[in-house]
Amino acid sequence: MAVEIFKEKNRSAVLEVVLGATREQGGTRTHTITVGGDSALPFYHFEGEIPNRPVVAMEVQDIVPEWNNALIKHFADVIDKPGLWAKKCVEEYGADLVYLKLDGAHPDGANRSVSECVQTVQEVLASVGVPLIVVGCEEADKDKELMEAVAEAAAGENLLLGCAETDNYKSLTAVCMVHKHNIIARSPLDINMCKQLNILISEMNLPLHKIVIDPSIGGLGYGIEYAYSILERARIGALQGDKMLSMPVIATVGYEAWRTKEATASTQEFPEWGDQEERGILWEATTASALLQAGVHILLMRHPKAVALVKKQIDQLMVSNKY
Amino acid sequence: MEICSVTFLPDNVTVKTEPGITIAGAARLAGIELKMPCGGEGSCGKCVVRLTKKGTTEELLACQTIVYEDIFVEVPQNVRLGEHQILLAETEQNFQTKYDFEPLCQKVAVRLSPPSLYENASDWTRLSCELSKAVGGKEVVPSLPVLQKMAHLLRKSDWHVSALLVAQNGFYELIDLQPGMATETIYGLAIDIGTTTIVIYLVDLVSGKVLGKAGTYNKQAAYGDDIITRIIHCQSPKGLKQLHDAVIDSITELTEQLLATSQVVGSKVYVITVAGNTTMIHLFLGMDPKFIRLDPYIPTAAQFPIVKGKELGLETTPEACVYCLPAVGSYVGGDIVAGVLSTGMNWADNLTLFIDIGTNGEIVLGNKEWLISCACSAGPAFEGSGITCGMRAMQGAIERVEINPVNFEVRYQTIEGTPPAGICGSGLIDCIAKLHRVGLIDRAGRFCELDKPVERLRKTDEGKEFVLAWDWETALGKDITLTEGDIQNLIRAKGAIFAGIQCLLKTVQLDFSSLERIYIAGGFGNYLNIADAIEIGLLPDLPHHLYRFVGNTSVRGAYLSLISQTALNAATEIGKKLTYLELSAGNNFMEEFISALFLPHTNLELFPNVKSTTVVRGGNSD
Ligand code: FES
Numbered sequence: 001m002a003v004e005i006f007k008e009k010n011r012s013a014v015l016e017v018v019l020g021a022t023r024e025q026g027g028t029r030t031h032t033i034t035v036g037g038d039s040a041l042p043f044y045h046f047e048g049e050i051p052n053r054p055v056v057a058m059e060v061q062d063i064v065p066e067w068n069n070a071l072i073k074h075f076a077d078v079i080d081k082p083g084l085w086a087k088k089c090v091e092e093y094g095a096d097l098v099y100l101k102l103d104g105a106h107p108d109g110a111n112r113s114v115s116e117c118v119q120t121v122q123e124v125l126a127s128v129g130v131p132l133i134v135v136g137c138e139e140a141d142k143d144k145e146l147m148e149a150v151a152e153a154a155a156g157e158n159l160l161l162g163c164a165e166t167d168n169y170k171s172l173t174a175v176c177m178v179h180k181h182n183i184i185a186r187s188p189l190d191i192n193m194c195k196q197l198n199i200l201i202s203e204m205n206l207p208l209h210k211i212v213i214d215p216s217i218g219g220l221g222y223g224i225e226y227a228y229s230i231l232e233r234a235r236i237g238a239l240q241g242d243k244m245l246s247m248p249v250i251a252t253v254g255y256e257a258w259r260t261k262e263a264t265a266s267t268q269e270f271p272e273w274g275d276q277e278e279r280g281i282l283w284e285a286t287t288a289s290a291l292l293q294a295g296v297h298i299l300l301m302r303h304p305k306a307v308a309l310v311k312k313q314i315d316q317l318m319v320s321n322k323y
Numbered sequence: 324m325e326i327c328s329v330t331f332l333p334d335n336v337t338v339k340t341e342p343g344i345t346i347a348g349a350a351r352l353a354g355i356e357l358k359m360p361c362g363g364e365g366s367c368g369k370c371v372v373r374l375t376k377k378g379t380t381e382e383l384l385a386c387q388t389i390v391y392e393d394i395f396v397e398v399p400q401n402v403r404l405g406e407h408q409i410l411l412a413e414t415e416q417n418f419q420t421k422y423d424f425e426p427l428c429q430k431v432a433v434r435l436s437p438p439s440l441y442e443n444a445s446d447w448t449r450l451s452c453e454l455s456k457a458v459g460g461k462e463v464v465p466s467l468p469v470l471q472k473m474a475h476l477l478r479k480s481d482w483h484v485s486a487l488l489v490a491q492n493g494f495y496e497l498i499d500l501q502p503g504m505a506t507e508t509i510y511g512l513a514i515d516i517g518t519t520t521i522v523i524y525l526v527d528l529v530s531g532k533v534l535g536k537a538g539t540y541n542k543q544a545a546y547g548d549d550i551i552t553r554i555i556h557c558q559s560p561k562g563l564k565q566l567h568d569a570v571i572d573s574i575t576e577l578t579e580q581l582l583a584t585s586q587v588v589g590s591k592v593y594v595i596t597v598a599g600n601t602t603m604i605h606l607f608l609g610m611d612p613k614f615i616r617l618d619p620y621i622p623t624a625a626q627f628p629i630v631k632g633k634e635l636g637l638e639t640t641p642e643a644c645v646y647c648l649p650a651v652g653s654y655v656g657g658d659i660v661a662g663v664l665s666t667g668m669n670w671a672d673n674l675t676l677f678i679d680i681g682t683n684g685e686i687v688l689g690n691k692e693w694l695i696s697c698a699c700s701a702g703p704a705f706e707g708s709g710i711t712c713g714m715r716a717m718q719g720a721i722e723r724v725e726i727n728p729v730n731f732e733v734r735y736q737t738i739e740g741t742p743p744a745g746i747c748g749s750g751l752i753d754c755i756a757k758l759h760r761v762g763l764i765d766r767a768g769r770f771c772e773l774d775k776p777v778e779r780l781r782k783t784d785e786g787k788e789f790v791l792a793w794d795w796e797t798a799l800g801k802d803i804t805l806t807e808g809d810i811q812n813l814i815r816a817k818g819a820i821f822a823g824i825q826c827l828l829k830t831v832q833l834d835f836s837s838l839e840r841i842y843i844a845g846g847f848g849n850y851l852n853i854a855d856a857i858e859i860g861l862l863p864d865l866p867h868h869l870y871r872f873v874g875n876t877s878v879r880g881a882y883l884s885l886i887s888q889t890a891l892n893a894a895t896e897i898g899k900k901l902t903y904l905e906l907s908a909g910n911n912f913m914e915e916f917i918s919a920l921f922l923p924h925t926n927l928e929l930f931p932n933v934k935s936t937t938v939v940r941g942g943n944s945d
Contacts, residue, residue, distance in 0.1 A: 171772070191914075192920075192925045196766070199921075199927070
């Protein structure tokens with residue numbers, strides 16, 4: 001007698017979010033990218049559909065970032081030219097998307113003007129064909145102004161804009177609605193707060209399929225287990241039909257990995273830890289791969305070699321294990 | 324040393340004092356009680372008085388200002404511990420009292436057969452035998468003074484005497500003996516010691532009738548509004564004594580007032596029952612409550628001995644036996660045991676939820692088979708404390724609010740209809756429900772950005788606030804506002820209560836739908852509007868007829884125990900039987916709490932009847 005293997009039947013699925021817009025769709029991208037849509041736990045091809053592969057967005061900044069040299073050296077020739085930097089990420093390193101962080105706008109930092117930042121966005125848009133993720137400098141008042149301008153200047157491009165938080169989600173939500181962009185809803189690592197923010201945003205009438213969740217993950221060794229369990233709960237919620245938890249998930253992998261001591265301490269300091277760059281790459285790639293298993297859809301990454309490793313892993317995970 | 328005189332206005336009371344005392348201290352000497360929520364730490368900024376000297380007026384904190392010269396101090400009404408709607412009368416719910424009338428103190432008249440050469444038992448054996456028969460076979464023990472006068476008294480009264488018996492643990496003590504059929508009445512007091520208020524019933528123990536009720540503020544308020552501040556105060560030198568004295572003082576004053584109006588003398592009060600939260604009983608008995616506050620939160624005792632009034636300093640009723648109702652744990656005290664006792668939920672078939680809403684929300688769930696309880700710290704928001712323009716439910720407090728959904732104009736109703744002085748707990752709940760309903764705040768309690776500016780919604784250095792009443796309308800000539808911080812405070816308070824309810828239900832694997840009766844107790848409870856409370860997610864979304872306000876069940880439980888020994892025994896039973904769920908230990912309180920920090924709740928499905936009533940605003944629509 002054949003053994004019947006029990007399979008979970010899921011009532012619902014993660015929502016699909018489409019990023020970018022081609023010329024026909026009113027934008028200038030060469031193609032769009034769709035994330036989400038899973039009707040099973042991550043890579044459980046045997047229990048449901050995983051129609052879209054997780055994607056990697058490589059991080060580009062509008063000013064020269066204070067990154068570890070192990071990172072900088074791979075972008076040395078383009079690090080002060082965001083357009084070329086983005087191009088290199090896509091063409092040379094295989095980024096699926098570009099994640100442009102406008103850190104230079106911060107009033108306590110470079111304090112670049114809104115129009116300068118908008119120019120940077122346009123520069124990047126012009127130099128690559130992939131869809132774009134654009135986030136502000138994390139200073140509420142400046143971001144409000146900045147993201148309004150970015151949204152307007154890039155109207156039609158169907159960007160993913162961030163970050164909306166419980167304290168100030170209203171203006172970003174409003175501009176995403178007016179200029180038809182997608183929004184990153186960032187909450188502290190807590191399932192209820194995540195859900196609350198999604199409710200708040202959707203109550204302003206932004207459709208649910210325009211929202212991507214940033215649950216504020218922790219890096220490897222810095223609370224990744226907690227991140228894992230929260231992501232898992234969100235995915236289970238989505239599969240059980242909780243609409244307010246059913247958006248695709250984005251994770252700031254590169255940022256978290258490259259601020260750990262394990263990734264950045266020099267080889268001289270800890271010879272027994274091995275080569276620093278290799279460590280950093282593995283730290284970033286391992287963080288990413290754990291989060292992939294937990295159900296992240298968009299990985300925001302930095303190191304080209306880590307990206308290569310993770311993309312290879314995604315290929316393997318996308319091979320159907322149906323039975 | 325020089326002596327300064329401090330004159331308080333408008334009372335026009337002058338006290339003479341040595342320099343160096345604070346204005347708050349001088350006020351206490353003058354018999355003017357100030358509200359001091361932070362206990363005089365200088366951190367709450369609520370004890371503002373006006374100081375007039377040499378023609379100039381200054382606003383100062385009474386607890387921080389040292390007197391060093393002759394001054395005039397004006398104490399505004401809102402800083403005083405004023406008249407309060409203290410809940411004296413339990414709303415006349417007809418709880419069937421299953422308990423027999425069997426007061427803790429009884430008078431028994433007996434006739435003894437005189438001794439003879441052939442029947443030569445001692446006087447006491449003779450008497451105790453008869454007395455024991457009269458009280459259902461329980462043992463009776465004599466007190467020494469009675470023994471000392473007994474021989475003569477029995478003979479003088481021709482072996483016909485009235486005995487005064489006071490119930491002890493399992494036996495009676497004979498405390499007085501009078502010749503013949505003594506006719507004077509005997510009395511008892513039932514006392515509820517609340518953190519905020521104290522209520523006393525004067526009871527005729529022959530008929531069981533309540534002769535008078537009186538309530539007042541707990542004078543401990545001078546050392547802080549909440550329990551924690553007071554426990555901390557205990558750690559200062561004399562702190563424990565000050566708090567003990569304050570509660571004894573409050574009780575003595577009230578007792579004297581009650582006795583005077585009923586023309587009863589204190590020495591005729593033989594028994595007193597007391598219900599209060601565990602900390603209050605510790606302070607009342609002079610026990611240091613320090614460890615109630617510290618992990619793992621252990622009280623000195625949960626059952627208390629029977630003591631004499633004079634041992635506690637109750638000079639008005641020195642000989643009375645004082646019984647404190649047992650507690651369950653540090654944060655579920657005798658007041659809650661009294662609540663269970665008086666609502667009868669300990670013998671109910673129906674699954675009942677009992678909620679006492681105050682600074683601490685105490686919740687009991689169960690029926691005749693089992694009872695489980697928890698306490699969650701809601702903070703003082705419901706009592707109007709910790710809220711910018713908050714006040715207790717007293718004259719001038721805004722208790723109802725209407726907000727026009729089109730122009731956002733406000734109409735309000737105050738207690739006793741006087742010009743508004745602030746907003747009380749029920750007003751706050753109503754206000755938040757309405758602000759959300761008209762779309763001025765979102766579900767997280769943050770003000771929305773509207774297309775058009777709203778005059779009443781403004782930005783200050785501390786953030787956004789909503790003006791409920793303009794300065795010219797108010798009693799104090801200052802705008803009454805509600806800030807975003809206030810709203811967050813209230814959301815946390817309601818979130819804590821709701822999370823407590825959820826935790827109890829989940830611990831026994833039940834949900835709302837199984838609740839068949841919900842009792843809302845506590846002074847604040849009676850002014851609560853059920854619809855509002857459900858709308859903001861304080862109470863479960865259940866049909867309103869399941870809810871019942873039961874008022875001050877603490878004093879009622881004390882009263883029942885006073886007139887019925889079976890009730891007092893039942894209270895002891897409840898104290899033992901009630902399971903205490905510690906919310907800070909390994910369960911999902913935090914998770915429940917965070918999901919309750921939303922209007923009405925993160926899981927909107929829990930509030931199906933609230934869902935549809937809100938307007939969505941903010942953002943330009945496309
Ligand atoms: S500031 Fe004086 S009592 Fe709080």
